[in-house]
Amino acid sequence: MADEELKTPEYMIDAEGLVKIYKTKETEVLALSGLDLKVEKGEFTALIGNSGSGKSTFLNMIGGLDIPSAGKLFVGGKNLFRMTESERVKYKRETVGFVWQNNARNLFPYLTAIDNICIPMRFSGVKRKKQKAEELLETVGMQDHRFSRLGTLSGGEQQRIAIAIALANSPGLLLADEPTGSVDERTGDQIFEIFTKLNEAGQTILVVTHDLALSRKVRRVVAIRDGRISSERILKESYADRLKESGVDWRNEETQEEYVVVDKTGRLQLPADVIEKMGGATGRLVVSYEDGQIKLKKP
Ligand SMILES: Nc1ncnc2c1ncn2[C@@H]1O[C@H](COP(=O)(O)OP(=O)(O)O)[C@@H](O)[C@H]1O
Numbered sequence: 001m002a003d004e005e006l007k008t009p010e011y012m013i014d015a016e017g018l019v020k021i022y023k024t025k026e027t028e029v030l031a032l033s034g035l036d037l038k039v040e041k042g043e044f045t046a047l048i049g050n051s052g053s054g055k056s057t058f059l060n061m062i063g064g065l066d067i068p069s070a071g072k073l074f075v076g077g078k079n080l081f082r083m084t085e086s087e088r089v090k091y092k093r094e095t096v097g098f099v100w101q102n103n104a105r106n107l108f109p110y111l112t113a114i115d116n117i118c119i120p121m122r123f124s125g126v127k128r129k130k131q132k133a134e135e136l137l138e139t140v141g142m143q144d145h146r147f148s149r150l151g152t153l154s155g156g157e158q159q160r161i162a163i164a165i166a167l168a169n170s171p172g173l174l175l176a177d178e179p180t181g182s183v184d185e186r187t188g189d190q191i192f193e194i195f196t197k198l199n200e201a202g203q204t205i206l207v208v209t210h211d212l213a214l215s216r217k218v219r220r221v222v223a224i225r226d227g228r229i230s231s232e233r234i235l236k237e238s239y240a241d242r243l244k245e246s247g248v249d250w251r252n253e254e255t256q257e258e259y260v261v262v263d264k265t266g267r268l269q270l271p272a273d274v275i276e277k278m279g280g281a282t283g284r285l286v287v288s289y290e291d292g293q294i295k296l297k298k299p
C-alpha cells in the first residue's frame with residue numbers, strides 16, 4: 001500500500017542528541033553529550049567503550065530507570081520524555097527486559113528457578129505462566145534446574161535464569177549491562193550463544209560488554225566515547241555464516257569492518273591510533289577533499 005511506503009521505518013531505539021547531566025552538590029557530570037543511535041527491530045547490537053564513557057547511563061535511560069536531560073529518545077515507539085509514572089512502570093514491565101552484571105536485585109535466592117521466572121508475570125496478562133516459564137528455562141538451557149533454589153546455583157547459572165526472568169513478559173527489547181562481567185570465558189560464551197539464538201528467533205538485543213572477543217560475534221558493535229557514539233564495527237559478510245561453524249577462530253580474527261560515525265552537524269571523533277600516527281591532533285588541522293577522500297593535515 002502507498003500509505004505503508006510513506007511511513008518512516010519504525011525503530012526499536014531512536015535516540016537523537018541525547019543528553020544526560022548528573023547533578024551532585026559540587027559538580028555536574030555530562031554523562032551523555034548528544035548521543036545519536038538508531039536500532040532496528042530484530043538487531044543484535046553490542047555497545048563497547050571505556051569505563052565512564054556513558055554505557056550504563058545510556059542503558060538506564062533506555063530501560064526507563066532514569067530520565068534523560070535533553071534530546072530525543074523513543075523506544076518501541078514510546079517517548080521516554082513524555083511518560084507518566086504509571087506508564088513508566090508498565091513500560092519497564094512490558095517493553096524492556098533488563099539483565100545486569102550482578103542480578104541480586106532481581107533474584108530471590110530462596111525461591112526455585114521456575115518461581116523466580118513466574119514473579120514478573122504476576123502483574124501482567126501472561127496466561128499459562130508455568131508453561132511460559134518452562135519454555136524460557138529451555139531457551140536458557142536450565143530446564144534440569146527448574147526446582148533448584150537460586151541460591152544453590154553457580155553465578156553463570158543464575159545469570160541464565162536472570163535472562164529468562166528478563167524475557168518473562170516477552171519484551172520487545174532485551175537490555176544487558178555487562179552480563180558476562182563476572183563469569184568465566186566459557187560461561188560468557190554460553191551467554192552470548194543464548195543471545196545469538198534469541199536474536200535468530202527475532203529478539204532485539206542491546207548488550208554492553210567490555211569483552212572485545214565476544215563482540216567479534218555480534219553483527220553490529222557501536223563504540224561510545226565521552227557520551228557519544230564514535231565508531232561502529234559491522235560483521236563482514238564473509239564471516240556472518242562462518243561464525244556459526246564450530247572451529248572458527250573468531251576470538252583472534254578481524255571479523256568486522258570498522259567505521260567512524262559522523263553526526264548531523266559533521267562532528268566525528270578521530271580514532272586514537274590515527275591521532276597517535278599524526279603525532280597528536282588537537283587544535284587546527286587543514287581539511288581537504290579529493291577523489292572521494294577527506295584528508296586531514298597538520299598545517
Ligand atoms: N548517578 C550518578 N551520579 C553522578 N555521576 C554519575 C552517576 N552515574 C554515572 N555517573 C557518571 O557519568 C559518567 C558515565 O558513567 P557510566 O554511564 O556509568 O559509564 P560506563 O557504564 O560506560 O562505565 C561517569 O563519569 C560517571 O562517573
Ligand SMILES: [Mg+2]
Nearest residue numbers: 055056057177
Ligand atoms: Mg557501566
